[in-house]
Amino acid sequence: MRQRVPDAVMAASAEELANVELEVLDSAIPGGAPLDLTGHVFVIGPAGSVDGGAPRADGAPILNGNGMIYRIDFGSGGPVRLTSRLARTPCYYADAASRPGTRFEELGFHDAGLLRFSPSLGLRNQLNAALVPMHAPRAPARLLVTYDAGRPYEIDPATLELVTPVGRNSAWYPGAPVDHPFPITLTTAHPCFDAERGELWAVNYGRALPGRLIASLPLIDELGALPRSLDRLASAAASMVEQQLLRPSADRLELFAKRALERLPARFRPVAPLDPADLAARQAARFGGVPLAEAAGDFVYLLRWDGHNEPERHALVLPGGAPVRIEQSVHQIGLTRRWIVLADTAFRIGLESVASLRAPASPGVERLLRSLLTMPQEPSTTFYLVRRDALRPGGGPVAVKKIVVPLETLHFLVDYEDAGDRITVHAAHNCATDHGEWIRPCDRHAADKTPAPPRLLGLLPAGQADVHRIGRYTLDAAAERVVDQAVFADPERALGIGLYAYREAGASWMPPDRLKNVYWRGCGIWDDLSTEFVDRLYASYPHRALPMATLRRLRADGGQPDSLFRFNHRAMRIEDRYEFPRQSVGSWLSSLQFVPRRGGSGADTDGYVVALVTTPRRAEVWIFDATNLARGPLCKLGHPSFRPGLTLHTAWLNAVAPWRGGYRVPVREDHEDFVAESPSDEVRALFEEEVYPRFD
Numbered sequence: 001m002r003q004r005v006p007d008a009v010m011a012a013s014a015e016e017l018a019n020v021e022l023e024v025l026d027s028a029i030p031g032g033a034p035l036d037l038t039g040h041v042f043v044i045g046p047a048g049s050v051d052g053g054a055p056r057a058d059g060a061p062i063l064n065g066n067g068m069i070y071r072i073d074f075g076s077g078g079p080v081r082l083t084s085r086l087a088r089t090p091c092y093y094a095d096a097a098s099r100p101g102t103r104f105e106e107l108g109f110h111d112a113g114l115l116r117f118s119p120s121l122g123l124r125n126q127l128n129a130a131l132v133p134m135h136a137p138r139a140p141a142r143l144l145v146t147y148d149a150g151r152p153y154e155i156d157p158a159t160l161e162l163v164t165p166v167g168r169n170s171a172w173y174p175g176a177p178v179d180h181p182f183p184i185t186l187t188t189a190h191p192c193f194d195a196e197r198g199e200l201w202a203v204n205y206g207r208a209l210p211g212r213l214i215a216s217l218p219l220i221d222e223l224g225a226l227p228r229s230l231d232r233l234a235s236a237a238a239s240m241v242e243q244q245l246l247r248p249s250a251d252r253l254e255l256f257a258k259r260a261l262e263r264l265p266a267r268f269r270p271v272a273p274l275d276p277a278d279l280a281a282r283q284a285a286r287f288g289g290v291p292l293a294e295a296a297g298d299f300v301y302l303l304r305w306d307g308h309n310e311p312e313r314h315a316l317v318l319p320g321g322a323p324v325r326i327e328q329s330v331h332q333i334g335l336t337r338r339w340i341v342l343a344d345t346a347f348r349i350g351l352e353s354v355a356s357l358r359a360p361a362s363p364g365v366e367r368l369l370r371s372l373l374t375m376p377q378e379p380s381t382t383f384y385l386v387r388r389d390a391l392r393p394g395g396g397p398v399a400v401k402k403i404v405v406p407l408e409t410l411h412f413l414v415d416y417e418d419a420g421d422r423i424t425v426h427a428a429h430n431c432a433t434d435h436g437e438w439i440r441p442c443d444r445h446a447a448d449k450t451p452a453p454p455r456l457l458g459l460l461p462a463g464q465a466d467v468h469r470i471g472r473y474t475l476d477a478a479a480e481r482v483v484d485q486a487v488f489a490d491p492e493r494a495l496g497i498g499l500y501a502y503r504e505a506g507a508s509w510m511p512p513d514r515l516k517n518v519y520w521r522g523c524g525i526w527d528d529l530s531t532e533f534v535d536r537l538y539a540s541y542p543h544r545a546l547p548m549a550t551l552r553r554l555r556a557d558g559g560q561p562d563s564l565f566r567f568n569h570r571a572m573r574i575e576d577r578y579e580f581p582r583q584s585v586g587s588w589l590s591s592l593q594f595v596p597r598r599g600g601s602g603a604d605t606d607g608y609v610v611a612l613v614t615t616p617r618r619a620e621v622w623i624f625d626a627t628n629l630a631r632g633p634l635c636k637l638g639h640p641s642f643r644p645g646l647t648l649h650t651a652w653l654n655a656v657a658p659w660r661g662g663y664r665v666p667v668r669e670d671h672e673d674f675v676a677e678s679p680s681d682e683v684r685a686l687f688e689e690e691v692y693p694r695f696d
């Protein structure tokens with residue numbers, strides 16, 4: 001019996017809910033939810049486009065969607081209530097005002113892989129990835145919502161409305177020096193807040209790209225109108241690439257691209273690159289008079305924000321003075337007593353996505369771009385270590401330590417204690433898995449080569465191609481090497497590793513000195529998510545622990561259900577596990593949050609795990625006893641209007657209060673210089689009529 005992905009994973013409603021009472025669907029304890037479960041669990045996830053929820057008719061990636069913020073309120077024995085609100089940024093209103101059929105449709109945004117981009121307006125900040133609490137001493141908690149390709153925003157925990165971005169536009173360098181009112185900003189979805197010092201740490205980075213690609217961004221979406229003969233040629237070339245019949249070297253690929261561009265009609269050819277000196281001067285004028293060493297070059301800035309003033313910037317450089325280069329992304333960073341830990345994480349997102357813009361009218365072009373631009377995630381992880389006392393007030397460059405560990409990493413956690421400058425990293429190794437991919441109309445099932453099911457178009461992940469692992473590494477910052485490591489894998493279940501939860505802070509809101517118990521989503525094997533493209537992409541994976549033949553047999557035998565397990569990171573073993581029942585339509589485990597028990601001991605297992613579970617019928621909130629997962633959920637809650645689809649990270653606050661942070665960036669002041677530089681009167685009109693009035 002093969003388990004099927006439940007349809008409700010794809011069904012994300014854009015309807016906002018206000019204080020609805022969740023129904024008790026099932027309970028093993030009197031009264032529904034436990035009486036000592038209190039506080040507020042926040043969840044974030046994508047909820048479709050400005051036209052409505054998901055799934056979308058164009059098959060866009062499900063992660064390409066507006067952020068929906070959910071808050072689940074627990075009381076002392078009272079009903080559990082739910083409130084939700086969309087993250088309505090200025091670019092949200094610009095997107096809504098430039099939809100097809102509107103006055104400003106020529107300025108409209110288009111799906112660009114995991115991103116949403118307008119050649120005239122720039123990049124959408126969709127704020128759908130994670131939530132970061134800010135617990136300052138003797139002050140109400142503040143809360144941020146984040147995204148990998150946009151500035152973090154502070155929200156009002158009581159109303160869930162956006163309050164302000166962290167830093168003005170001019171505090172963040174764009175990933176490309178192109179004039180956009182909404183700059184291309186690459187950052188981390190997981191900034192770190194230090195409650196003891198009252199400061200937030202975030203990252204802003206960019207990668208060098210050819211000037212011809214940068215100059216082409218305003219035109220690249222027009223490829224959707226290519227003649228059918230050229231599109232068929234592109235499809236044939238894509239087939240050759242995918243079958244390894246055409247795998248040109250970098251030099252030959254450049255020549256191939258040059259000749260292909262020469263054959264395009266004149267209006268599709270990229271314009272000449274802008275002069276580098278002009279780009280550098282423009283950056284310097286716009287971003288505080290501090291130009292990059294090279295226009296459109298590599299850069300990584302560490303930003304420190306005190307919650308009240310503009311962030312300060314610290315350029316990260318290698319010991320020889322060269323800028324740090326991020327090859328993939330900085331999805332997560334970590335914080336210890338003396339160090340800030342950055343990782344080049346296994347999640348490709350950036351301008352490459354803009355280059356692979358969705359082209360419904362030219363599926364052959366889209367397929368060719370995918371086959372040429374999609375590379376496997378790097379099979380190792382580079383960590384960059386920044387000593388905190390080397391960061392001088394006011395900003396400035398700082399040299400990093402660099403250590404490489406085997407196996408790729410998307411999420412990682414660190415011990416706060418780093419005595420002797422030895423940093424302990426706990427890494428989730430998502431081996432041979434591509435979170436930058438999604439199921440597309442051209443995809444075929446890995447086993448029988450049948451077309452991908454339409455109901456799953458846009459869903460991530462697109463099937464793992466090896467067993468995942470959990471690694472614990474001790475990094476010696478002085479020697480820049482790994483001095484101890486332990487790696488766990490469960491090949492019998494072909495265990496995948498997903499989202500996580502743990503007791504993130506103690507009574508002082510500081511993180512634990514040493515992590516021990518962490519709750520992980522055990523990702524099941526979903527045969528209908530296995531694609532020929534991803535299997536080929538990772539066919540030569542260098543760290544393979546599970547033969548592809550074995551994995552294919554497991555898929556054919558029905559796959560594996562999801563599980564929730566507690567992992568002891570000191571003993572490096574699973575100590576408690578709940579495995580979902582095997583059935584024809586499976587249950588999909590999603591967002592997890594540890595909630596400490598009211599009046600409890602403070603131990604890292606003394607509490608509850610709140611999880612979102614998509615069942616064959618609907619989305620539900622399940623509550624587990626954190627000391628006994630194997631018992632199964634204590635209760636299940638739901639509501640007919642609660643349709644979140646695929647959700648991501650979470651946060652917990654013991655209390656919510658209306659925002660009174662004081663820091664606020666006025667929208668008009670934040671954008672008016674960028675808007676004034678636009679050559680289009682329509683852009684200025686859109687802001688004056690549709691964006692500024694929403695915030696004035």
